[in-house]
Amino acid sequence: xxxxxxxxxxxxxxxxxxxxxxxxxxxxxxxxxxxxxxxxxxxxxxxxxxxxxxxxxxxxxxxxxxxxxxxxxxxxxxxxxxxxxxxxxxxxxxxxxxxxxxxxxxxxxxxxxxxxxxxxxxxxxxxxxxxxxxxxxxxxxxxxxxxxxxxxxxxxxxxxxxxxxxxxxxxxxxxxxxxxxxxxxxxxxxxxxxxxxxxxxxxxxxxxxxxxxx
Amino acid sequence: xxxxxxxxxxxxxxxxxxxxxxxxxxxxxxxxxxxxxxxxxxxxxxxxxxxxxxxxxxxxxxxxxxxxxxxxxxxxxxxxxxxxxxxxxxxxxxxxxxxxxxxxxxxxxxxxxxxxxxxxxxxxxxxxxxxxxxxxxxxxxxxxxxxxxxxxxxxxxxxxxxxxxxxxxxxxxxxxxxxxxxxxxxxxxxxxxxxxxxxxxxxxxxxxxxxxxx
Amino acid sequence: xxxxxxxxxxxxxxxxxxxxxxxxxxxxxxxxxxxxxxxxxxxxxxxxxxxxxxxxxxxxxxxxxxxxxxxxxxxxxxxxxxxxxxxxxxxxxxxxxxxxxxxxxxxxxxxxxxxxxxxxxxxxxxxxxxxxxxxxxxxxxxxxxxxxxxxxxxxxxxxxxxxxxxxxxxxxxxxxxxxxxxxxxxxxxxxxxxxxxxxxxxxxxxxxxxxxxx
Numbered sequence: 116x117x118x119x120x121x122x123x124x125x126x127x128x129x130x131x132x133x134x135x136x137x138x139x140x141x142x143x144x145x146x147x148x149x150x151x152x153x154x155x156x157x158x159x160x161x162x163x164x165x166x167x168x169x170x171x172x173x174x175x176x177x178x179x180x181x182x183x184x185x186x187x188x189x190x191x192x193x194x195x196x197x198x199x200x201x202x203x204x205x206x207x208x209x210x211x212x213x214x215x216x217x218x219x220x221x222x223x224x225x226x227x228x229x230x231x232x233x234x235x236x237x238x239x240x241x242x243x244x245x246x247x248x249x250x251x252x253x254x255x256x257x258x259x260x261x262x263x264x265x266x267x268x269x270x271x272x273x274x275x276x277x278x279x280x281x282x283x284x285x286x287x288x289x290x291x292x293x294x295x296x297x298x299x300x301x302x303x304x305x306x307x308x309x310x311x312x313x314x315x316x317x318x319x320x321x322x323x324x325x326x327x328x329x
Numbered sequence: 330x331x332x333x334x335x336x337x338x339x340x341x342x343x344x345x346x347x348x349x350x351x352x353x354x355x356x357x358x359x360x361x362x363x364x365x366x367x368x369x370x371x372x373x374x375x376x377x378x379x380x381x382x383x384x385x386x387x388x389x390x391x392x393x394x395x396x397x398x399x400x401x402x403x404x405x406x407x408x409x410x411x412x413x414x415x416x417x418x419x420x421x422x423x424x425x426x427x428x429x430x431x432x433x434x435x436x437x438x439x440x441x442x443x444x445x446x447x448x449x450x451x452x453x454x455x456x457x458x459x460x461x462x463x464x465x466x467x468x469x470x471x472x473x474x475x476x477x478x479x480x481x482x483x484x485x486x487x488x489x490x491x492x493x494x495x496x497x498x499x500x501x502x503x504x505x506x507x508x509x510x511x512x513x514x515x516x517x518x519x520x521x522x523x524x525x526x527x528x529x530x531x532x533x534x535x536x537x538x539x540x541x542x543x
Numbered sequence: 544x545x546x547x548x549x550x551x552x553x554x555x556x557x558x559x560x561x562x563x564x565x566x567x568x569x570x571x572x573x574x575x576x577x578x579x580x581x582x583x584x585x586x587x588x589x590x591x592x593x594x595x596x597x598x599x600x601x602x603x604x605x606x607x608x609x610x611x612x613x614x615x616x617x618x619x620x621x622x623x624x625x626x627x628x629x630x631x632x633x634x635x636x637x638x639x640x641x642x643x644x645x646x647x648x649x650x651x652x653x654x655x656x657x658x659x660x661x662x663x664x665x666x667x668x669x670x671x672x673x674x675x676x677x678x679x680x681x682x683x684x685x686x687x688x689x690x691x692x693x694x695x696x697x698x699x700x701x702x703x704x705x706x707x708x709x710x711x712x713x714x715x716x717x718x719x720x721x722x723x724x725x726x727x728x729x730x731x732x733x734x735x736x737x738x739x740x741x742x743x744x745x746x747x748x749x750x751x752x753x754x755x756x757x
Contacts, residue, residue, distance in 0.1 A: 139699070145750040147706060148699045162595065167376065169385030171597030176672040193753055200754035244390040258477070263686070265695050267479050271353070271362045278361060322359040325407055326414035381590070383599030458604040472691070481693050485567075485576045492575060536573040539621055540628035541636070 120233050123301065124161060124174065125184050127226035131256040132157025132188035133219040140196055141212055142264055153189030154182065155263060160255030164231050164248050168238045220257065220269070221312040224276070225305035227253040228283030233291050233301075242288045249284030250277065253308075273322070275315030283308030334447050337515065338375060338388065339398050341440035345470040346371025346402035347433040354410055355426055356478055367403030368396065369477060374469030378445050378462050382452045434471065434483075435526040438490070439519035441467040442497030447505050447515075456502045463498030464491065467522075487536070489529030497522030548661050551729065552589060552602065553612050555654035559684040560585025560616035561647040568624055569640055570692055581617030582610065583691060588683030592659050592676050596666045648685065648697075649740040652704070653733035655681040656711030661719050661729075670716045677712030678705065681736075701750070703743030711736030 135156025139149040158175040165173030175181035195215075199208060231252025235245035254270045254277065261268040270276050286304040294300060314320075349370025353363040372389040379387030389395040409429075413422060445466025449459035468484045468491065475482040484490050500518040508514060528534075563584025567577040586603040593601030603609035623643075627636060659680025663673035682698045682705065689696040698704050714732040722728060742748075 140753060143752070144699055145701050145752050147704075147750040148701070149753065151698055151705055166380055166594055167386060167390060172595060172666075172668060172672070176595060176668060176675070179669075179671065182671070182675065196753040238386075240386060240390060241393075243393065243396070244386070247390065247396065262476055262479075262690055263696060263699060265479055265690075265693055268477060270365055271358055271477060273359050273362070276361075277365055322361040324357070324359050325354060325363065325410040380594055381600060381604060452600075454600060454604060455607075457607065457610070458600070461604070461610065476690055476693075479693055482691060484579055485572055485691060487573050487576070490575075491579055536575040538571070538573050539568060539577065539624040541568065541571070541624065 120230060120237070121174075121178075121180075123226050123230035123233070123305065125180060126305075127223055127230055127252070128157045128161065128175075128181055128184045129188045130219040130222040130226060131160065132185035133192055134216055134223055134257065135260045136189040136192035137212055137216045137219065138260055138264065140192060141216075146193060149193055150186065150189045152260060152263060153192070154185045156256040156260040157185035157188060158182070158256070159259035160227055160231070160252045160257075163255045164234065164252040167251070168235055168240065168248065170234075170238070217313065217316060221279075221309040221316075222305075223256065224253045224280050224312050225283055225307070225309035227256075228280050228308050229287040229290075229301050229305045232284045232287035236288070236291050242292065246281065246284035246288050249287055250280045253280040253283070273324075275312060275320050275322070278322070279308045279311040279315065282311060334444060334451070335388075335392075335394075337440050337444035337447070337519065339394060340519075341437055341444055341466070342371040342375065342389075342395055342398045343402045344433040344436040344440060345374060346399035347406055348430055348437055348471065349474045350403040350406035351426055351430045351433065352474055352478065354406060355430075360407060363407060364400065364403045366474060366477060367406070368399045370470040370474040371399035371402060372396070372470070373473035374441055374445070374466045374471075377469045378448065378466040381465070382449055382454065382462065384448075384452070431527065431530060435493075435523040435530075436519075437470065438467045438494050438526050439497055439521070439523035441470075442494050442522050443501040443504075443515050443519045446498045446501035450502070450505050456506065460495065460498035460502050463501055464494045467494040467497070487538075489526060489534050489536070492536070493522045493525040493529065496525060548658060548665070549602075549606075549608075551654050551658035551661070551733065553608060554733075555651055555658055555680070556585040556589065556603075556609055556612045557616045558647040558650040558654060559588065560613035561620055562644055562651055562685065563688045564617040564620035565640055565644045565647065566688055566692065568620060569644075574621060577621060578614065578617045580688060580691060581620070582613045584684040584688040585613035585616060586610070586684070587687035588655055588659070588680045588685075591683045592662065592680040595679070596663055596668065596676065598662075598666070645741065645744060649707075649737040649744075650733075651684065652681045652708050652740050653711055653735070653737035655684070656708050656736050657715040657718075657729050657733045660712045660715035664716070664719050670720065674709065674712035674716050677715055678708045681708040681711070701752075703740060703748050703750070706750070707736045707739040707743065710739060 132153040136149045136153035139152040162173045162175055228249045232245050232249030235248035258268040283304055290300045346367040350363045350367035353366040376387045442463045446459050446463030449462035472482040497518055504514045560581040564577045564581035567580040590601045590603055656677045660673050660677030663676035686696040711732055718728045
């Protein structure tokens, strides 16, 4: 049976890898490129977290389910691409890619904020650094993904991205401290994070710009 | 009281985070982006150093003063931006941003060259690798900053950047070996590094290009 | 005498550093930039591998031969650039740079796939993660090189790049398991990897693209 903290981590890996694979499709990469960008995005955030808190070897090397999950996510994206071919118009394809990307990217924030914060707490970090590790796990894979395709990462663009991750990590902090092992609450934290990100995109929420003559 | 080696590290974090925040302002990022790029630049170089020499968890997770210092630096940049708004012309604003950036970036080289070399020596590295870690700490945050905004890092551009960091690290090596704990000498090494970088920019010093028909 | 696993690692460092230095020449970087990009490319892949499998400090800091080898490779590239100057036409220079780059980049894949897989196995990783570390060592330096010059890494482009590295790593897996210490076989694995990459470029082999209306 899948242990609960690992479940969240694997869900994060799946959604993150799917976001990487979708980005690869959008960028016109070939099948190998899709698998590589999917794996880098799915495993990158957790790898950075594990290296920083001192887990050797990191989970993605010690546990075969990580690489398998990331590969399955990329294969699912490839399969969907083959299935949709010829059925839908170019416009519909683009809309589908964008919507799917937004959803898996938001889910990634939620699952990884919870799993990253929880793992950091279990390895003895204080609540604030643990929440910081939650944010890093949540945004790390996406930063690697965007840097690999030579784009400015989403976390720096004018979107509500770091804020949902930070809120989700702080909720995960509280959940882990006061009711450790409370899975429904952890799921609620992940869902709230993903929902906050989705609503922010939908309502076009932005953080404030500093004043500048431009 | 602040322990001396940590003082240099925190000064490096402050100036590096300020350079990241100023870059974010120049790039038109929002308040969250400024805080994120400030933190990544301020904490990135030391994080890479700590991971490489085997400090788990790295200082920025174990010691709350690191994240606080980086955040204060970014907030100072934001406050200066609000204060200057409306008072100065566009030209003056751009000049102020450029000058401020150059100064904090040079100070970062100095403080981090000294603190990075010193920490590596304390963790048992030989002098040459320790100086290499000094250079990596000094330029690391800036490399992360420039890669995040999808630009070629300063250390690879035609500027005197790696050379001042290397000289500062070698001086720090000597200071640490022959007179450990000599703070005035360490300050002098940091100041010399920063001054060398500033003079190089001012006098337009460049390293030689290899011959090429271009 | 050079211990055998280290020999492969140093050969990988030499060819990877040469590929970084050649890229720096092509990009018009100065002598310092050539040395820095050479060192980052030569030492980056092994550093990531060592950090992930928990070698502290990583080989490039613990063993002076790593930095020396990377520096010698960059100096050799610089020397060749000086020697060729004035002798050859612009067209011949560009062709020489491209050919030299392709060869050292292919050799890097071969040497690092073997040394990375072997080191991961010696540190107790299972065969599949060990092969994954072989791939990461082989492509890691090049990814860092391409990200530093703000280009999309070769491993994501439409080329046979990850596949030769994966095949080489799996062969190295088998060699290490069934006949540990069999150097001729290890050399054959490295040579096969490099050859596969060279043939793929020569014959213009590509991985398949997923279907898309574009």
